[in-house]
Amino acid sequence: MAEESVTLIGFWGSPFVLRVKWALELKVIQYQYVEEDLGNKSPMLLQYNPVYKKVPVLVHGNKPLAESLVILEYIDETWKQDPPLLPHDPYERAQARFWSRFVDEKSVPALMATFSKGGEEQQKAAQEVRESLKILEGGLEGKRYFGGERIGFADITIGLLGYWVRIVEETVGINLIDKELMPEFDAWIDDFLEFPVIKECMPHHDKLLYHSKAFHKILTSSST
Amino acid sequence: MAKDYGEVKLFGVVGSPFVRRVQIALELKGVKYTFIEEDLKNKSDLLLKYNPIHKKVPVLVHNGKPLAESLVIIEYIDEIWRNHPFLPQEPYDRALARFWSKFIDEKCLPPISKASFTACKEERDKGTEESLEALEFLENELKHKFFGGETIGIVDIAAGFIAFWLPAIEEAVGLKILTHEKFPKLSKWSEEYTNHVVVKENLPQRDKVVGFFKARYASIINASK
Numbered sequence: 001m002a003e004e005s006v007t008l009i010g011f012w013g014s015p016f017v018l019r020v021k022w023a024l025e026l027k028v029i030q031y032q033y034v035e036e037d038l039g040n041k042s043p044m045l046l047q048y049n050p051v052y053k054k055v056p057v058l059v060h061g062n063k064p065l066a067e068s069l070v071i072l073e074y075i076d077e078t079w080k081q082d083p084p085l086l087p088h089d090p091y092e093r094a095q096a097r098f099w100s101r102f103v104d105e106k107s108v109p110a111l112m113a114t115f116s117k118g119g120e121e122q123q124k125a126a127q128e129v130r131e132s133l134k135i136l137e138g139g140l141e142g143k144r145y146f147g148g149e150r151i152g153f154a155d156i157t158i159g160l161l162g163y164w165v166r167i168v169e170e171t172v173g174i175n176l177i178d179k180e181l182m183p184e185f186d187a188w189i190d191d192f193l194e195f196p197v198i199k200e201c202m203p204h205h206d207k208l209l210y211h212s213k214a215f216h217k218i219l220t221s222s223s224t
Numbered sequence: 225m226a227k228d229y230g231e232v233k234l235f236g237v238v239g240s241p242f243v244r245r246v247q248i249a250l251e252l253k254g255v256k257y258t259f260i261e262e263d264l265k266n267k268s269d270l271l272l273k274y275n276p277i278h279k280k281v282p283v284l285v286h287n288g289k290p291l292a293e294s295l296v297i298i299e300y301i302d303e304i305w306r307n308h309p310f311l312p313q314e315p316y317d318r319a320l321a322r323f324w325s326k327f328i329d330e331k332c333l334p335p336i337s338k339a340s341f342t343a344c345k346e347e348r349d350k351g352t353e354e355s356l357e358a359l360e361f362l363e364n365e366l367k368h369k370f371f372g373g374e375t376i377g378i379v380d381i382a383a384g385f386i387a388f389w390l391p392a393i394e395e396a397v398g399l400k401i402l403t404h405e406k407f408p409k410l411s412k413w414s415e416e417y418t419n420h421v422v423v424k425e426n427l428p429q430r431d432k433v434v435g436f437f438k439a440r441y442a443s444i445i446n447a448s449k
Contacts, residue, residue: 051327051361063316070322077315090303091289097296102277135277 004061006031009045011038012203013211015160016068017056021201022156023075026083069100072153085153099139099146100157107132107161114176115168115212116219126174129165133177136161137185144191155192162189163202171212226305230287232257235271237264239428239436241385242294243282248381248426249298253305295325298378310378321372324365325382331358332383336390340397341440343448348399355401359386359410366409369416380417387414388427396437 008024008031010017024031036045036055048057048064057064058071060078065071076085086093110132113125136158139146146154165176179186192198234250234257236243250257262271262281274290275283283290284297286304291297302310311318335358339351362383365371371379390402391414404411417423 051331060316065316065319065323067323067326070319070326073322074315074319077318090300091286091291093303094291094296094300097299098291098293101293101296 007034007059008032009034009036009048009057009059010055011036013208014055015164016054018201018203019068019156019160020056020058020071020075022159022198023072023085025197025201026085026151026156027075027079027081029075029079069097069104069157072156076153083150083152085156087147087152095139096146096152096154096157099136099154102132102136103158103161107136111161111165111168111176114174115172115216118220122172122174126176129176130178130181133161133165133185134182137182137188140184140188142184145188151192151195151198159189159192159198162193163208167208167212170209171216226254226256226307228256229304231285233260233285234258235260235262235268235274235283235285236281237262239433240281241389244426244428245294245381245384246282246284246297246301248376248384248423249301249310251422251426252310252376253301253308255301255305295329295378295382298381302378308375310372310376310381312372312377321378324362324371324379327358327361328379328382328385332362333385336385336393336401339401340393340399340437341444343445352399352401356406359402359407362386363407363410366413370413376417376420376423380413383413384417384423386410387417388430389433392430392433393437396434397441 006024006029008017008020010021010033012035021033034044036042038055041053045055045057046053048059049055049066052066054066056068056071057066058074059065060074065074072085086096107129110125110128114122114129117125139154139158143149145151146158168174169176177186177189193202232250232255234243234246236247236259238244238261247259260268260270262268264281267279271281271283272279274285275281275292278292280292282294282297283292284300285291286300291300298310311321332355335351335354337351339348339355342348342351368374370376371383386402393399394401402411402414418427
């Protein structure tokens with residue numbers, strides 16, 4: 001079953017696609033990558049993800065899956081080789097799931113608002129991002145990674161914030177990862193993004209920044 | 225009766241659909257637990273200590289270790305007490321169960337709220353349209369007696385809001401979303417679920433829930449005048 005073909009449908013700049021790439025690469029799973037044009041979604045994407053019509057979509061054999069967190073758990077359960085993504089202990093597994101949801105439900109919307117809004121709304125959103133990162137820092141509990149000595153599920157799911165937050169900081173000129181306020185989070189992000197497999201998957205920084213600034217310009221000029 | 229794996233406490237309020245999810249999960253597995261009723265207008269120190277991030281119910285405390293977020297809690301319960309499993313065996317089926325549970329929280333509940341608790345006709349219409357679209361996906365997913373097959377699974381537990389709270393809201397605010405005509409399978413499933421021997425013992429009193437929503441709706445209408 002695990003030997004059937006694996007296809008990842010994605011977009012080069014998507015942080016959620018990156019989560020899935022990280023998981024596949026860490027476990028050394030062979031897969032085919034298909035780039036999707038989000039401005040002109042393919043019939044294949046709409047067929048495989050009729051509910052959300054988004055990337056990432058993982059297709060294993062002929063079975064499609066959407067939603068990055070769901071895909072990550074599927075990868076972990078189907079390919080049991082090292083490294084395990086979720087911890088073994090049920091309580092720690094629950095905590096990893098809790099942090100992952102927290103990122104998606106609190107940090108991500110606040111980050112998107114920081115990117116797309118202006119004035120007071122933007123400042124408020126930026127403050128929410130900082131607060132959420134500070135809370136996430138608490139989940140590290142002095143360990144090197146959220147997964148302990150090794151990169152785990154929560155590192156992958158939270159890790160997307162690491163580079164995404166920095167791109168937003170550079171695009172809108174607002175500091176979000178405050179080195180003094182959240183030194184451990186800052187250190188973890190640097191460490192995580194330097195890990196070879198993680199680093200190799202990252203989109204090219206300049207390309208991403210260019211794309212981000214262009215998108216930001218469109219958003220902010222259309223609202224005036 | 226489930227195996228004894230230590231002390232289990234559930235912090236909650238009787239009217240909350242999210243608390244009831246966890247309660248139903250515990251009851252289906254026959255887990256012994258203590259229910260601690262919270263006053264949400266005056267949250268206890270214990271609740272704030274156990275859930276400092278969200279400060280909400282439900283919170284499950286197992287042998288002194290707290291957990292928040294209903295679906296996270298339910299997966300935890302399923303991993304500790306292995307009887308009456310809530311997730312299928314096969315990884316792909318498990319992934320689908322997780323997908324649909326998330327879908328309920330992200331795509332069904334918000335538009336239902338939007339349609340119901342507003343004085344603005346445009347909001348109501350938009351919310352209704354989005355709710356109908358979302359429920360259509362669930363209708364098509366239902367292939368057996370329950371989403372979990374012949375027995376209740378995690379998707380059924382998550383969808384409890386649709387089975388019990390949605391009809392109560394519809395009655396309270398005068399909305400029609402979950403109809404037999406549009407959703408024959410989902411309507412039948414709602415009846416099966418709410419009449420299940422364990423579930424029906426662990427739902428709040430319907431007239432109280434309707435009354436609560438009526439009051440909430442009335443205050444929104446009054447505030448808009």
